[in-house]
Amino acid sequence: MRVLLSGNEAIARGGYESGVRVAAGYPGTPSTEILETLVRYSGVYAEWAPNEKVAMDVAIGAAYAGSRAMAVMKHVGLNVAADAFFYAAMTGMEAGLVVVSADDPFMHSSQNEQDNRHYAKFARVPCLEPSDSQEAKELVGVALEISEEFDSPVLLRITTRIAHSYTLVELGERKVEERTEPPSYRIDRVKYVMVPANARRRHPIAEERIAELRTFAENFPYNRMEMNGRGLGIVTNGVAYQYAKEVFPQASFLRLGMTYPLPEKMVRDFAAQVERLIVVEELDPFIEEEIRLMGIGVEGKSIFPICGEFDPHLVRQSAIRAGLLPASEAVETREVEETKGLPMRPPLLCPGCPHRGLFVTTKKLDLVVNGDIGCYTLGFLPPLSALHTCGCMGASIGQAHGVSKAGIAQKHVAVIGDSTFFHAGLPALLNVAYNKSDTIVIILDNRTTAMTGHQEHPGTGVTLKGEQTKAVAVEDVAKAFGIKRVYTLDPYNLKEVESVLRDCLAADGPAVVISRRECALLPEARKAWRPIKVIEERCNGCGLCFGIGCAAIVKSERLDEKTGRAKAWIDPLLCTGCEICAQVCARKAILFREQMIEEGESS
Amino acid sequence: MKEMNFLLAGVGGQGTLLASDVLADVGVRAGYDVKKSEVHGMAQRGGSVTSHVRWGDKVRSPLIGHGEVNYLLAFEKLEALRYVGMLRPGGVAIVGDQSIPPLSVSSGEDRYPDDERVGRTLRKVIERTHFIPSISLAEELGSARVHNIVLLGALSTFIEDVAPDTWLEAIEARVPERFLELNRRAFWTGREAVQPTIS
Numbered sequence A: 001m002r003v004l005l006s007g008n009e010a011i012a013r014g015g016y017e018s019g020v021r022v023a024a025g026y027p028g029t030p031s032t033e034i035l036e037t038l039v040r041y042s043g044v045y046a047e048w049a050p051n052e053k054v055a056m057d058v059a060i061g062a063a064y065a066g067s068r069a070m071a072v073m074k075h076v077g078l079n080v081a082a083d084a085f086f087y088a089a090m091t092g093m094e095a096g097l098v099v100v101s102a103d104d105p106f107m108h109s110s111q112n113e114q115d116n117r118h119y120a121k122f123a124r125v126p127c128l129e130p131s132d133s134q135e136a137k138e139l140v141g142v143a144l145e146i147s148e149e150f151d152s153p154v155l156l157r158i159t160t161r162i163a164h165s166y167t168l169v170e171l172g173e174r175k176v177e178e179r180t181e182p183p184s185y186r187i188d189r190v191k192y193v194m195v196p197a198n199a200r201r202r203h204p205i206a207e208e209r210i211a212e213l214r215t216f217a218e219n220f221p222y223n224r225m226e227m228n229g230r231g232l233g234i235v236t237n238g239v240a241y242q243y244a245k246e247v248f249p250q251a252s253f254l255r256l257g258m259t260y261p262l263p264e265k266m267v268r269d270f271a272a273q274v275e276r277l278i279v280v281e282e283l284d285p286f287i288e289e290e291i292r293l294m295g296i297g298v299e300g301k302s303i304f305p306i307c308g309e310f311d312p313h314l315v316r317q318s319a320i321r322a323g324l325l326p327a328s329e330a331v332e333t334r335e336v337e338e339t340k341g342l343p344m345r346p347p348l349l350c351p352g353c354p355h356r357g358l359f360v361t362t363k364k365l366d367l368v369v370n371g372d373i374g375c376y377t378l379g380f381l382p383p384l385s386a387l388h389t390c391g392c393m394g395a396s397i398g399q400a401h402g403v404s405k406a407g408i409a410q411k412h413v414a415v416i417g418d419s420t421f422f423h424a425g426l427p428a429l430l431n432v433a434y435n436k437s438d439t440i441v442i443i444l445d446n447r448t449t450a451m452t453g454h455q456e457h458p459g460t461g462v463t464l465k466g467e468q469t470k471a472v473a474v475e476d477v478a479k480a481f482g483i484k485r486v487y488t489l490d491p492y493n494l495k496e497v498e499s500v501l502r503d504c505l506a507a508d509g510p511a512v513v514i515s516r517r518e519c520a521l522l523p524e525a526r527k528a529w530r531p532i533k534v535i536e537e538r539c540n541g542c543g544l545c546f547g548i549g550c551a552a553i554v555k556s557e558r559l560d561e562k563t564g565r566a567k568a569w570i571d572p573l574l575c576t577g578c579e580i581c582a583q584v585c586a587r588k589a590i591l592f593r594e595q596m597i598e599e600g601e602s603s
Numbered sequence B: 001m002k003e004m005n006f007l008l009a010g011v012g013g014q015g016t017l018l019a020s021d022v023l024a025d026v027g028v029r030a031g032y033d034v035k036k037s038e039v040h041g042m043a044q045r046g047g048s049v050t051s052h053v054r055w056g057d058k059v060r061s062p063l064i065g066h067g068e069v070n071y072l073l074a075f076e077k078l079e080a081l082r083y084v085g086m087l088r089p090g091g092v093a094i095v096g097d098q099s100i101p102p103l104s105v106s107s108g109e110d111r112y113p114d115d116e117r118v119g120r121t122l123r124k125v126i127e128r129t130h131f132i133p134s135i136s137l138a139e140e141l142g143s144a145r146v147h148n149i150v151l152l153g154a155l156s157t158f159i160e161d162v163a164p165d166t167w168l169e170a171i172e173a174r175v176p177e178r179f180l181e182l183n184r185r186a187f188w189t190g191r192e193a194v195q196p197t198i199s
């Protein structure tokens, strides 16, 4: 049966069909749906780990124990998991291990566009890259076989466009025998204990392995030559292959399904048959440099950009500019002045977002805030402009501690989401306590991992499988670390937020503030939405409420007679009734929920 | 058929993704190779959402190249303007009559283009634009939510080699039982809403 599957769904299907028994990951666009899909198949255990490093160790452990395993993460997640990835490359495993890395050219939802093929080369691990969902599914099984044959983890690298494009996939059956009794654990201390003496033995093995893989790559069916016109030869990978096929129907192709290590003979053979050799690959000149190291003349990044994502138009225009295609091949496009400079729709904190109440207050108190990654990062945008750094998951707390140690007089504030806190904030908070700084750590506990689409985490008390588990309370963690001042507040209550923050600023020593309120988009929170409204006669258009940056409260057509300023209006379709605007209004012109009810009763 | 490229453009929450699921499935049911790719930023409410759907004997790229769209299905007028340049000469724009002002408009910094400007600009770029009062038609049927199906109905009239039943099957596969009748009516209403073009 053929069905349309996204690349992510196809990878999950591939994991199921090829007998993956244990899978672990941490959410991150564009990889998240892989585990969300895989967990629904029977016979597969899948979990969200608190972070990617833990997920990688979990998958490695399962593979040590003889079960096929998968670790799944977005590209920057592999930075977090790199330490584990590297030791696994040294030890090898008892059963196949596939590591899925979802890279994000153009940074649709990431802080960088690093090219994770470098990790394959760095760790001496083979790298596979699918060009559509069918291949994404197949390559999971292929990766596991290679992993077992060569005793190495295999990196399956996809990009956003592969992850989130739907193409037809032929479904197969699960090819694994269900176990009748529990597997036994094979002990091999020389192989698995990476003390220097053992590691020195393993390193040459890793080098030999990659040399053998070079030979293997020559006959790897997913590396293939498609000979056509001899004027132009294109080496390509991943989704770029699809763009190039469309733009250069006359050219010859060397399509690489394994981009590390490269099949040197095949490349030489191909290069010898064409007049001009180019590489079409997104992001870094990875294949290009490998070919150049063979001493073969090749072009790539002199024609196609390093930064951003490709599409057929970009590939075509670049080719025309480089003289690879005649100008007559350009697609006729119609640029119209009137369609330039249209109002954009940038991401914003949603109406009712609990993070807003916190930022409105830190702004009022003029605090410098080291931020972190999550929905709350959007607090950096005007009009709030309340967050002043964002680097990577968990960075906020360490940074704020460092700022305080640098001698800045103002008290330092770190703001971090609940999921991000459990991911990489824990050791950083421990450091604040242990190495004694006055850092105020605010944990924005919206009871979910909102940014990536509402995944569970250790604070929610539910697993990826939907089972109940012990929910850890941030309060208990902070106290266990030895932090004396621990507050819990409701960010919808601005007075409470302000008084707690003022207390923290006045006192010495570290403080932890847990700002707890469910994300407004969670089903339970939605049930409580009750739009509120502006009493037009009372509003004089002062604009204080616009300063909270909520899409639900906007300028109306009605102007105040005295001031000539536009009065505020609340869009009942967007408003959730969080009452933050009502609390900042100096003229009591916005009704609170209770007043709305009273008004409803009286009219 | 060599290939047929559809670009769906709207705002998060408008039902763009459901419509593109249906459209991709119609292509599969009609026996084509199909690819579909969604392009959207972060998960917040209210952002631009576009979806590329391609049918053909053999589809390569999941993204449609600039200037290669046959049909632009816009769920919102500002989004129609934003993507009209993607159409190829002779392409068709089907535009729902909804306006969703971005925050910069409602906060008074930007202006939302009026209907006159929308119409004038679209006509400047392409010969065939069909404005469909999809929201009001859907409301008449009982729910503004089915405006996406009204628009699909309108689109279906242009794809002559695929029978309406194929579209209905793809819709029915995705809609809960109790909304089936409403969606069927929305589809037929959309088909009837397309007027022959006067140029």
Ligand SMILES: Cc1ncc(C[n+]2csc(CCOP(=O)(O)OP(=O)(O)O)c2C)c(N)n1
Pocket: A026, A027, A028, A029, A052, A074, A076, A077, A080, A110, A111, A373, A374, A375, A376, A393, A416, A417, A418, A419, A420, A421, A444, A446, A448, A449, A450, A451, A452
């Ligand atoms: C290393 C790494 N892993 C995953 C991500 C993807 N990601 C971005 S923000 C985020 C978590 C956000 O959750 P939370 O901290 O609870 O904040 P919220 O979005 O709920 O406000 C994740 C998983 C990332 N950017 N970096």
